[in-house]
Structure formats: structure tokens, C-alpha cells
Amino acid sequence: MRLAILSDIHGNLPALEAVLTDLDRRGLDQIVNLGDNASGPLWPRETLALLRERTAWIHISGNHDRQLVRDAPESHGASDRYAYERLDAADLAWLATLPSEARLEDLLFCHGIPGDDNRYLLEEVSGGAVRLARASAVSGLLGDQRENLVLCGHSHTPRIVRLDAATTVANPGSVGLQAYEHDVPEPHVVEVGSPHARYLVLERQGKHWRFELVAVPYDHDAAAGQAARNGRPDWERALRTGLLRG
Numbered sequence: 001m002r003l004a005i006l007s008d009i010h011g012n013l014p015a016l017e018a019v020l021t022d023l024d025r026r027g028l029d030q031i032v033n034l035g036d037n038a039s040g041p042l043w044p045r046e047t048l049a050l051l052r053e054r055t056a057w058i059h060i061s062g063n064h065d066r067q068l069v070r071d072a073p074e075s076h077g078a079s080d081r082y083a084y085e086r087l088d089a090a091d092l093a094w095l096a097t098l099p100s101e102a103r104l105e106d107l108l109f110c111h112g113i114p115g116d117d118n119r120y121l122l123e124e125v126s127g128g129a130v131r132l133a134r135a136s137a138v139s140g141l142l143g144d145q146r147e148n149l150v151l152c153g154h155s156h157t158p159r160i161v162r163l164d165a166a167t168t169v170a171n172p173g174s175v176g177l178q179a180y181e182h183d184v185p186e187p188h189v190v191e192v193g194s195p196h197a198r199y200l201v202l203e204r205q206g207k208h209w210r211f212e213l214v215a216v217p218y219d220h221d222a223a224a225g226q227a228a229r230n231g232r233p234d235w236e237r238a239l240r241t242g243l244l245r246g
Helices: 013-024 044-053 063-070 078-084 089-097 135-142 220-229 233-241
Strands: 002-006 030-033 101-104 107-110 123-126 129-132 149-151 159-162 168-171 179-182 188-191 197-205 208-216
Touching: 013 044, 013 197, 013 208, 013 220, 030 101, 044 089, 063 078, 063 089, 129 188, 168 197, 179 233, 220 233
Parallel strands: 002 030, 107 149, 149 168
Antiparallel strands: 002 197, 101 107, 123 129, 159 168, 179 188, 197 208
């Protein structure tokens, strides 16, 4: 079995198109999308148009997808507000159908942690710094939901972490946004360090999995220009460089 895992597209249409082109040459058995599809000052409606055509994929909801369909519009932050104002009723209805988790054989898919799409599974935040969480802390967040392989998104940070002989956790990184600020659980910055679109390819080899973290070049200057035109210099810098700070 060969799978691709995508996450955190955030309305970045050219990044998604570049990833789709890369996927087409791989002959995969399944593609899984871990959510956060449209939120951001880019191309939310066009991005959902592409994703809604992928009916054979496994799609789950991210925290921003949930916020778009469940939170009052007046409570939306700038990124959610931009997307919400451009999505139509059919787009929002599709987002509302997405489950929070999914399983395939001995794989568990979630956006954040099981039961909470707005928490990091593989990272901890302290004093504004983001670092790899201890294996014991990750195990505690998983609780009884232990599978051979757990796939998560949300932190936009590509990682593969072996918890123990039975369980590995992997994050494919983000297709569409390589740096951002967040205020949960406290204010912090995440920076991947390059503008490439990220995803993960998995291949089962006997009892084990082969992991390939993929970084795809795309026209990130076009995405950065779209963010600039829409009044988001933070996104412009993140999309152009994979950084927010100097």
C-alpha cells in the first residue's frame, strides 16, 4: 500500500496544483487530506473546487474548517473571515461533512490530537518557543487511540517520531503555508524555513513503513503577491521565505 498525506493547504492554489502534479506520477493507492483547506488570504473558493472533485480521497476537518462552519462570522479572525466571505453555501456544506478523524487499517488520521483539532501532537510550546514534545507526552495525548501509525497536521512542521516499538507518529507538514503566528496555547511563531509545498508519501514494506517527506517547488512568489494584494504582509513574508522573523 502506498499513500500520500497532505495537510494545511490554506487556500494556496498554486501550491496544491504543484503537489497534485507531483502526486500524479507516483501511482498511489490512496490520498489523505488532514484539513485546514481554505482559511487564508489566497484562493479559498478555487482551492475547494479542486478538493471537492477528489471524491476518492479521505478528507478530514481541521480547526479552521470547523471554525468556518460552526463559529459565528463576527468571531472569525482575518484569515477565516477572508475565506468565509468568498465561499458559497455548497463549499461550507462540504466542509461541514468532513469528519474530525478517520482510520484506514492500522492508521489513524487526525488534524491536531484525537478529540481536539487545535492542539499540537508532536510539539510543545513554552515561553513562546516551539520544540519537539517528549515521547511520553505524545503518548499521553494519544491515550487509548494508539495505532501502528498516527498521522497529524496542524503544526505545519514535517516530522516523523517513533514513540515505541508499536507506534510512530508523522506530520506531513503544510502544503500551503510554511510560517505562521498562533496564540494557542500561548503566542508563538512556527517557521519551516523554506517556501516549498510539503507532503508525505508512505509505503508499507512488510511490517514496516517507508517514509518520504516531500518538498515541492512552486510559484510561491505568486502566492506571496496574492497575500500582499489582500493586505497580509505576514503571509506575504511567510509564503516567500518560509520565515516570519528577520
